[in-house]
Amino acid sequence: MTWIYRKPFLKITFFIVLIAGVWSALGGWVARPAATTPNVVLFFIDDLGYGDLSCNGASGYTTPNLDQMATEGIRFTSFLAAQAVCSASRAALLTGCYPNRVGMFGALGPNSPIGLNPDEETIAELLKEKGYATGIFGKWHLGSQAKFLPQQQGFDDYYGVPYSHDMWPLHPNQAQAHYPPLYLIEGSAPTQEVKTLEDASQLTSSITERAVGFIRKHKKEPFFLYVPHPLPHVPLAASRRFRGKSAIGLLGDVMMELDWSVGQIMQELKQQGLDKNTIVIFTSDNGPWLNYGDHAGSAGGFREGKGTSFEGGHRVPCLIRWPGVVPAGRVCNKLLTTLEILPTVAKLCGTRLPKKSIDGVDMVALLKGDETVTPRDHFFYYYRKNSLEAVRKGDWKLVFAHPGRTYEGFLPGKGGQPGPSTEEHEFPTALYDLRRDPGERYDVREQNPKIVAVLEKLAEEARADLGDDLQKRAGKNGRPAGRVGN
Template sequence: MTFIPKRSSRLVLSVFSLIGLGLLLSAWVEKPAPTPPNVVLFFMDDMGYGDLSVTGALDYTTPNLDRMAAEGSRFSNFLAAQAVCSASRAALLTGCYPNRLGISGAFGPNSPTGLNPNEETLAELLKERGYATGIFGKWHLGDKKQFLPLQQGFDEYYGVPYSHDMWPLHPAQAQAKYPPLHWIEGNEPKQEIKDLDDAGLITSTVTDHALAFIRKHKSKPFFLYIPHPLPHVPLATSAKFKGKSARGIFGDVMTELDGAVGQVLAELKQQGLDKNTLVIFISDNGPWLNYGDHAGSAGGFREGKGTSFEGGHRVPCLVRWPGVVPAGRVSNKLLTTMDILPTVAKICGARLPKQHIDGVDWVALLKGDNTVTPRDHFYYYYRKNSLEAVRQGDWKLVFAHPGRTYEGFLPGQNGKPGPSTETHEFPTGLFDLRRDPSERYDVREQHPEIVAKLEKLAEEARADLGDDIQKRTGANVREAGRVSQ
């Protein structure tokens, strides 16, 4: 046996202790903190539930979106917060019913109204968390400088300020005397979109800026918002995609949009960001059906854009995040665009807005827990502030109201709209969306207890948000942004 003097033994123990401490410190230093995921949010314009080949589209295919659905999850019961442009976009970025924000309809050029800068957007919350934030595409929340994206939490913006049918050359808007439509970079107008050839470059221009943003910010977390202006009319596509589908110009546009999504997904993989990026694909509302062959498909749901029936609200929702979001899953749980903000905020470690929001967090469902039901009910508001329907679970009570209908009218052709009416009188009806997703069979007489339950829920909405149909003012409605007089 080797004898080690006491002093030497202490020295040996000290050396081993230091080595052990060094190894522990080394292991602690070498283990990096989790990197918050990047977020890419596609928001299409007037794309209906049935406009992807995975949801039944015919005469063209959307292979990139179909692959996104296969590699991620598809949420088949996903609703736009309101079936019209500006209101829907306000809800997405704030997590609120748009009428809570004082916003309705679609803002025109030079509107004195926009999203109130006091509202906190998803971009502001993520920017506070250290994210780079960019938007490329259609804004439509006010075109005055104080309402533009750079004043609403975005670092970069290149896009159009409102719908590209609000321009002098649109055949259905000839009498509107709209001003010229320009691309906006940051806060400044750039080149004019003069004709359909220029409009045919919209999708590729938006995509090019989105790809550049990914490359520029690949070393830090980013939030990339891509609200594509198409397939809203007027339809236009680049030369590369003209005549590529059997569906005509609408199919060509959808083919190009699908390719644009594929380019973004490929760039994420190229930059090594694929597995740490949450990608969400949704639409702002259903199809503008009276444009006929230039309109999309509601996938069998009733009516379309501008209505409180499912065809106006039900939109595609695909979510992809490899290793986190289950692949190949279809969920039928009720969700809305308002639920994007609290969900993304939680995933990215951001706080929620200081003022009340209406969105709910569905992170557990997103990650695969199908036992949870994040959202219990939904209010269908339209026009200025009319409560036209209320839903709880699979039961939907539609209240008597005047509104838009496309039914009974011959749809338009070649870019010109067919007739429709905004004053059709819809009767009250109770619909069981499990068996009757097209909302054709009123079952109020069979289920008076369900009617009573939904009426009580509607009264809560009217007290909170108001109801123009009943001339009620809500207690918790905030003001939209307004240009100073």
């Protein structure tokens, strides 16, 4: 009897060991995303200045979740928004193109007939083609007409505001701007009206709740989660849980709540076992709106702020984290921009680039730890409709004579009311060495004529490509924005 049962026992044991080996090799019976399909979470914060994170020097409050993200990933110190104004900046982020290449300028109003052209391919469309679930929860601002809304630009799910939440009946400059009611959009349909600051105080928490729900819903498939929070763009509003928590008033309260939001989303990734297979990117659309004073953020010591071609308008925080792929605890001082997000995400996720030409360059090798590479050589600072106001190569920046916004010399506002500024200050041509003079105070053109010549040559190439309104020149390669009726 002993022999009769021993042979089947050995067969069963061998079968169990074989199954265990297969289980181990395949990582268990649970299907796991391939190495080329990491999840992507992209935070794009509105009017957040370089100095608004505690890891970048903010005081009066702390941003512990973002500081931890910086510790666990890479923190960039010379990262630029593609343009220092809302709609243009967002178009660049999602297409990898200078905004004037795709015909997008300024900040679109509620009834604008213009929007991001549906012919342009966004990050969401490229990843959706790869099988990703795609969702946006927050501020869109790339056209509020039906044909321009997120679900027509590659996103499966949308919840948020269609444009800046100061474009509403309570705008402080109502004498100059009469805005229609502001509604939250779900999918493509208006839902709840944002009538009061109390309503606005729920934006961060409701967006966070939707983002967390999106992760839970799509935890078994690759996803692209885009979280463009409307705050700390004015008017500031914090939920009751965060009011009075900071030492500097409402701005600090709002920043603490935004940091909480990042923490909630990061925590959900960990709880769902997705943390190590998710690229998380945090950055801003432009610098702070400085004439709002105590309701404005900090440019971190850089010159000027939102709406200018100086560093305070363009230089923004950027953190990128992907455990096991992006080495932790690094600081990168190289010139990089939001234009790089699309080609970098596309390469990491194994999808193609847009069929039309783009301006971004992938920085995958740098992210993975190769400090010898320099992905971006130069950058063009455009503003207004299509004015080339500056060009940068490495640490050298040549600013061309131009009229523009300045906050300097004006007393900032207080309590949510803006102070004065001017849009027609005449800035002279000047060369700055950003390594030694990050505040752009000392014109060193006379000492560096060869550098000036190099930068002027680059500018001529840009003008031939995209044009320059300051010189009344049309470029060869601009593409039109979308327009209602076309």
